[in-house]
Amino acid sequence: MALTGLFLCLFLVGHLIGNLQILYADPHQFNTYALFMTSNPAIKALSYLTYLSILFHAFDGALLTYRNVKARPVGYVKNNASANSKISSRNMGILGTVILIFIVTHMMSFWAVMHFDNKMPLEKISVKSQMAPAKDYYLTQSPGEYIPVDQVAADKKEAEASRKAFYIKDRTEFIFTGADVKKADGYKDLFKVTVAFFKDPKYGLVYTILYVISMLVLGFHLYHGFASAFQSLGLNHPKYNAAIKAFGIGFSIVVPFLFAVLPVYIHFFLKTI
Amino acid sequence: MATKYININLKVWRQKDAKSKGQMETYKLNQVSTDSSFLEMLDQLNEQLINERKEPVAFDHDCREGICGMCSLYINGRAHGPDTLITTCQLHMRTFKDGETIYIEPWRSKAFPVIKDLVVDRSAFDRIQQAGGFVSVNTSGNTIDANATPINKHDADRSFEAAACIGCGACVASCKNGSAMLFVGAKVSQYALLPQGKIEAHDRVLAMVRQMDEEGFGNCTNTGACEIECPKGISLENIARMNREYLKASFS
Incomplete structure (x- = not known):
């Protein structure tokens, strides 16, 4: 003990x-x-x-x-x-x-x-510029690599059907739909999960x-x-x-x-x- | 101070023998001198019961001056009653108020089965002592006088404090776990601190702890109740020393 x-x-x-x-x-x-x-x-x-x-x-x-x-x-x-x-x-x-x-x-x-x-969930950032409206990107563990959220499908099937450039494999990997090659790893958004848990509208309190x-x-x-x-x-x-x-x-x-x-x-x- | 007399209500554990199921009985006792000891009050109760042709209450007692460790009794929820550093024979009725209800129960432990009423069998302590509470002495005619061996004052004092244990069992009775660690800790310590005790030090602590477990005592969780209720003020330090001795012996 x-x-x-x-x-x-x-x-x-x-x-x-x-x-x-x-x-x-x-x-x-x-x-x-x-x-x-x-x-x-x-x-x-x-x-x-x-x-x-x-x-x-x-x-x-x-x-x-x-x-x-x-x-x-x-x-x-x-x-x-x-x-x-x-x-x-x-x-x-x-x-x-x-x-x-x-x-x-x-x-x-x-x-x-x-x-x-x-x-x-994987961590996203919102990028705003004066030229274009705000756009969401996934952060990746490869420096300088950002993956647009609207180009990512949940799995391969969905990616092929919707002609998106990436799909997610093994929860964190962004894969090129065409080549089946890994582009980068995302960040699991534990911060978001934690905040959502304690801010849950029904049970948070x-x-x-x-x-x-x-x-x-x-x-x-x-x-x-x-x-x-x-x-x-x-x-x-x-x-x-x-x-x-x-x-x-x-x-x-x-x-x-x-x-x-x-x-x-x-x-x-x-x-x- | 003039002697006062009080009337009290007693709730006493009555149990015919080891096999019977016991229960609390209520007695009324009038004209109890506040100068009388708790045991004298029980004597008075027994006189009253005998006069009423009832079975007197069995309870343990011997020297009645706080050194034999024979008296026990769990009084108003505490071993040896509400005062500290005393045995039941040293507890006086001036501690109680007129009209007070006093609960008297035997020590409760699996290792201390009730023999009758308030008397419990504490021979488990004897068997622990027999398992290792002794030292080897040269008896071939060359016996060395104990005082010829120099011992530093600090260790001698700690050993003496441990040896003050009278084996009454208040530690077991007041421990929520019914643990005998303070008793065994004191017995192990009183030898472990002296050069004479070094010869059996390794086997002693292992044997005494093994016997303690076999008797069905609980395990220490350091609540510290034993130290507070011990009539001789045996310190928790002795339990820690036994733990050290036990660890040392287990790994060597």
Whole structure:
């Protein structure tokens, strides 16, 4: 629990730094970052380690909770537990379960869309000139290459029927219809997906509120978990205990707060581009 | 201070034997001196029950001066009652108000089965101690006086603090997981800190932890309840030290 917990704390820091880039409100900057995070081999290896850590942490936590419940088959009629321990420390299993549910839904909303959804939008820019009306182009990973949106079909069949110059293959590749040769790769527009999610006219506010509540739960989980991990590893020393505890409390407040800022910013303050 | 007398209501766990199903019984006890200890109050209750030709309440007690670790009792939802750093025999009735209802329950743990009423079987602790809570001593006629081995003051003090554990089981009773880590941590620490304990250090921690798990105690989740409720103020530092000893022994 302790090792995976501390590793996941490190993950939170990395994930937070990545997410905070949303505050730049620059889609291309964020999408470039998203591309890096899904293609760099070192990041890929790290992400598999993170998936394994989450699974192990959840499984081990469930086992721990099960065994600990079994250790007291008959409970107390009157139990004044608040006299000797904090409520967050006594409910790590419940807090963890909420966080696990959050992670699953969160990954379905963004991670799964990014990795598997065929409807994942590609990033476009609108070019205006004094001579012509505004025209939309797809940005590509090849420098200087822009592909006009009106020349791109969803697949080969459609491209041949409508005589468009390009069609999209494997979600990101722009292919010349005639020669079947790849021209360039587009950028998955994760920024757009994220903004659309939290600005959803029907459920955007609900998603925002649920996200903020989940971060509150995460805060309570970290409030106990951070310092607890050090104790489990045997790292208890009068000289450092106060510092570990203080850092843990700060961490449990600052990290979830900054995460929670993002959906609130998107829903209430970000102007749709 | 003049002695005051209070009337109290008691809700006591009554259970005929290990196999029976128990339940809470309510008793009214009048004219309880605020100077009496909690156990003396229970003596008074039992006198009243005997006079009424009823079965007295069985509860554990021995020295009645806070050093034997025999008295237990979960009083008003806390091990050894509302005060800290005391055993039940050191708890006095002046802590309670006139007309108050007091809940009295046995320690609750799978590893501490109820024998009768408020008496539980704590022999699981003895078996943990037997698994590794000892040191080797040369008995061939060349026994070295323990005081001849220099030990630095800091370690000697920490070891003594750990050895203050009286094995009462309040840590297990108050832990939401029914974990015995504070007890075992103290027992491992008191030897691990001294040169005399180094000989078995490797096997001791492994054997005692194995026995602890076999007895059915829960696992530590660092809520810190045990440290607050321990009548001898055993620190969580001892659990961390046991974890270090365990890691060290597991990897070597």
